[in-house]
Amino acid sequence: MAFGEFDTSPSSAPMSDxxxxxxxxxxxxxxxxxxxxxxxxxxxxxxxxPQVQAPAATATADATTVSINSQGQLFLDARPVPLDRLxxxxxxxxxxxxxxxxxxxxxxxxxxxxxxxxxxxxQKSELRSVSLVVQTPAPKIPSSSPPLRN
Numbered sequence: 478m479a480f481g482e483f484d485t486s487p488s489s490a491p492m493s494d495x496x497x498x499x500x501x502x503x504x505x506x507x508x509x510x511x512x513x514x515x516x517x518x519x520x521x522x523x524x525x526x527p528q529v530q531a532p533a534a535t536a537t538a539d540a541t542t543v544s545i546n547s548q549g550q551l552f553l554d555a556r557p558v559p560l561d562r563l564x565x566x567x568x569x570x571x572x573x574x575x576x577x578x579x580x581x582x583x584x585x586x587x588x589x590x591x592x593x594x595x596x597x598x599x600q601k602s603e604l605r606s607v608s609l610v611v612q613t614p615a616p617k618i619p620s621s622s623p624p625l626r627n
Contacts, residue, residue, distance in 0.1 A: 539575075539577040540577075540578050540579070540580050540608075541553065541554060541567065541570055541575070541576035541578070541580070541604070542555070542579075542580045542582060542610075543563070543567075543579055543580070543581050543582070543595065543599065544581075544582040544583075545581075545584060545587050545591060545592065545595060546584055546587075547586045549587060549591050551563065551595060553566055560594060560595065560598055563595070563598040563599070564599070564601035565602075567579065567599065567602035567603070567604050568602050568603050570604075571602065571604050572603070577604065577606065578604060578607070578608065579599055579602075579604050579606065579607045579608070580607075580608050580609075580610050581595070581596070581607060581608065581609050582610045
């Protein structure tokens with residue numbers, strides 16, 4: 478065969494070899510990604526966060542309010558409750574049909590660790606729908622308004 482020439486032998490048989498090396502490479506990369514991300518997915522807290530610009534949520538009849546004040550004290554519908562009893566009380570409300578969701582109100586000075594402890598206890602209960610209650614900011618006065626007169 479000379480350089481620059483094509484193979485002139487007549488071969489009408491289809492090519493029957495498949496190169497599986499790229500397929501194996503892609504599968505191994507996907508396996509490594511799965512191995513790395515799988516442990517991260519099991520420890521996540523499941524909650525529904527409100528949007529920043531969303532209108533304020535109203536208290537519904539089937540919602541139970543869990544509050545944490547600035548001292549870190551825990552309240553269930555304005556009644557003090559110890560942390561280790563929270564899941565049991567929420568389960569009782571769920572089985573009685575008094576609640577289907579939890580609204581969590583947290584003071585802004587409460588450390589994140591305390592909030593995580595309360596969220597873990599809420600996840601132990603039968604109530605899976607959790608909303609974080611936030612205070613909407615006061616409306617701003619537009620700067621294009623006329624100045625006030627004395």
